[in-house]
Structure formats: C-alpha cells, structure tokens
Amino acid sequence: MGSDDFFRLVRTWLTIHLPRARRLSPHTIRSYKTALNTLLDYLRETRQLKLAEITFDSINHAAITGFTTWLLETHGLAASSANQRVAAIKSFLSYCAGEDPALVAIWLDVKQVRPARAPAHAPDALTMPAVEALIRAPGQQTSHGLRDTTIILLIFDAAARIQEVLDLTPADIDTTPGRGRVTLTGKGQKTRTIPIMDKTGRHLNHYLNVFHPGRPEPDAPFFYTIRAGQHQPMSQDNITYLLNKHATAARENCPEIPERIHAHQLRHARAMQMLRAGVPLPHIKEFLGHANIATTSIYASADNQMVREAIQKAASTTPDLAPVWKGPDDLIL
Structure with a gap:
C-alpha cells in the first residue's frame, strides 16, 4: 500500500x-x-x-x-x-x-511492543490546610472572586478533572439541599453523577444568580469568559492561571502550598480525604471515574500516614511480653 x-x-x-x-x-x-x-x-x-x-x-x-x-x-x-x-x-x-x-x-x-516501564509516583495531593487556604484566597467581594471560589471548591468537592468542570452546563447541576449533585462527563464520554456538599450547593446557587440570572439556557457553558461581548467557554489554561494566581496570594498565610499547582492536586486531595475517612476503594474508584481500580489503589499505597496509624493501633492491642529471665537483677543484666 x-x-x-x-x-x-x-x-x-x-x-x-x-x-x-x-x-x-x-x-x-x-x-x-x-x-x-x-x-x-x-x-x-x-x-x-x-x-x-x-x-x-x-x-x-x-x-x-x-x-x-x-x-x-x-x-x-x-x-x-x-x-x-x-x-x-x-x-x-x-x-x-x-x-x-x-x-x-x-x-x-x-x-507486541511493550510499554515503557513507568515508575509509580505517589499522587501529589495538596494538604487539607492548603486546600482550605486556596478556596478562601479569591474572596467573594467581586464577581470574578465568586467565580474562582466556586470553580476551586467544585473541583475539590467533586474530585473533577478540569475538562469535566469546563464541560458542565446548568442542566448538569442540582443544588437541592441534602441531595445536591453534579453530572460529570469524563473520558470516553462516560457520565457519572457525584454528590456534593450543601456548602458547595449554596456557592453554586449564588454563582447561578450572578452569572446565569433568570432562566439559564440548559446547554450553555456553566463557567465562561466574555470575549467581544459574547459568552465563550473557559479553557484549561484559564483554570491553571487562576489557580496559580490565587495560590500565590494564599501562600503568604499557608506555606504548605507548592510553588506550582494544578487542578489534579485538588482531585488527589479529595481522594486522599475520602480514603482516610474510611471510604472503600471501589467507591472512590466510581467517584473519580477510574476505569480500573488499580489506578485508584495508588492512593492507598501512597498514604504512609494511614499505614503508620494502623501499625500504632495494632501495637496498642499487643500484650506486653512476659519477662524471659527470672532471678536477681545482676544476673538479668
């Protein structure tokens, strides 16, 4: 040919x-x-x-x-x-x-070509103090601050990928208290419905009132920018820029925030938080939209703190050993 x-x-x-x-x-x-x-x-x-x-x-x-x-x-x-x-x-x-x-x-x-061997790296998750500082950094006194706060909070709470958040429409959002959820479209056009905290739902409602007043178009981009007077979808570069801009401001009060951050660190932080709360790996797999549980298992293998706590818990239930030697102290020494 x-x-x-x-x-x-x-x-x-x-x-x-x-x-x-x-x-x-x-x-x-x-x-x-x-x-x-x-x-x-x-x-x-x-x-x-x-x-x-x-x-x-x-x-x-x-x-x-x-x-x-x-x-x-x-x-x-x-x-x-x-x-x-x-x-x-x-x-x-x-x-x-x-x-x-x-x-x-x-x-x-x-x-038959074999893939290159990739070393397993622990997920570079943000710490919870870093997540909280990053969410607070934009403030909500301006419309841009409200938008950025909502984006950061939603990425973390739903453990969403950037593109999944950018593809959201108002029809994908349900902010009913106690039953709030978002429908994400992930890799391979697979959809999954993720529950969200009531706090996140309140932020989404506030955002809707400001950025989608009245009756929003159900298929319009939920997050957008305005260019030439027209609503345009945000890009992944937009999200990366605003994350690092707010990280620079938040780092003054929280030195745990790394010099360069990306949205996946929020996703990793949510997964680690769920793991430490005792959520089973199969449930975390579905929450994250992983195709294979082996991908999710890397969170369990990376969590040294959980291993340390489990060892200490096991040690606390281990009976003290009976002395092997009996006799005068000088003989034992």
Whole structure:
C-alpha cells in the first residue's frame, strides 16, 4: 500500500471514526493527532523519509520500539506520556486492520511492543490546610472572586478533572439541599453523577444568580469568559492561571502550598480525604471515574500516614511480653 492509502486512512480515522463512531471528545482526538504527528516527525528525522514516502511498510515492531526510545531519551517525555503516544498508534493500526485485512499483520506486529516501564509516583495531593487556604484566597467581594471560589471548591468537592468542570452546563447541576449533585462527563464520554456538599450547593446557587440570572439556557457553558461581548467557554489554561494566581496570594498565610499547582492536586486531595475517612476503594474508584481500580489503589499505597496509624493501633492491642529471665537483677543484666 502506498502513501496515499496511508494518509487516506489517517484522515478517515481522525475525522470520521474517532468523532462519529467512537464519539471521542475533541481533546482526546487532538491527543491522538499529536501522537501521529510525532510519529511522522520521528520517521522523517531518523529514517530521512519525506511525508510522501511514508507508508505502512515504514511502521513495524522495530520502528515503534525506536519511537518509544526516541520519545524518552531525545524528547525527555515521561514513560506514561510515551506510552500514551504508542497506545494511540496501536489504536490507529487496529482501525486500519479492520478496514483492510492486508494490514492485520502490521497491527499484530506493533501490538507486541511493550510499554515503557513507568515508575509509580505517589499522587501529589495538596494538604487539607492548603486546600482550605486556596478556596478562601479569591474572596467573594467581586464577581470574578465568586467565580474562582466556586470553580476551586467544585473541583475539590467533586474530585473533577478540569475538562469535566469546563464541560458542565446548568442542566448538569442540582443544588437541592441534602441531595445536591453534579453530572460529570469524563473520558470516553462516560457520565457519572457525584454528590456534593450543601456548602458547595449554596456557592453554586449564588454563582447561578450572578452569572446565569433568570432562566439559564440548559446547554450553555456553566463557567465562561466574555470575549467581544459574547459568552465563550473557559479553557484549561484559564483554570491553571487562576489557580496559580490565587495560590500565590494564599501562600503568604499557608506555606504548605507548592510553588506550582494544578487542578489534579485538588482531585488527589479529595481522594486522599475520602480514603482516610474510611471510604472503600471501589467507591472512590466510581467517584473519580477510574476505569480500573488499580489506578485508584495508588492512593492507598501512597498514604504512609494511614499505614503508620494502623501499625500504632495494632501495637496498642499487643500484650506486653512476659519477662524471659527470672532471678536477681545482676544476673538479668
């Protein structure tokens, strides 16, 4: 198969199969597109191939193994990021094999490439004092302060990913006292309904009254910015900027806040808080929207404080050992 066939399948995979058949989000499709572009850069740089010369014959087990090494050593990617790139390539080849049986052998060959070993890192969760200081930092005297407080509080309380919060609409919010909840759309367009604290519900109600007065459009972006007089969805960069801006102010009173923070640290903090409160891992898995409980288990393995408390609790119930030696003190000594 020639270069035309290769790029024809690239086009249909990105523009038809992923958005329509698999119904993946634009953010996920962009990451798949980035993986393919990076592979093309690798083939051009290391094999001196022009774009018009790249075919399925250029892609095999050795090429993808070299691609993984190139990502790790030349571009300095983390093992997890390199594995995501390779997984996207495998997904593309699986699609191609379904379209043309002649490509099944290439897919099976590349499928055997082992992922790079990623060291397990403990989640970099914020401490609870840091979370509380960050939530208080924006204040609520201004509309922007109200918005930022609501965003930070909701990310923490629902343990939500940034994109899940940005995709919220007024129809996804229920602030009924005692039954408050938000419906989040996570990876793979999977939805989950998360209970929220009454305090969070009150903040959401206040935000609705200010930013969505009257009867809000049910499908409008819940959080938005205004550009050229029009409501526009906020971006992930907007959230990262406001988090770090308020972290700088909060750090004066709470030195536990790290120099650079990201929204996932709030998500990690919520997961650790639930774990320490005794919530079972399977429930935390559903709360976080993890596909595999092994992903959730890293919180349990990272919590040294829980291990320490469990050991001390066990030690307190252990009977004192009876003395082994009997006799005069000088003999025992």
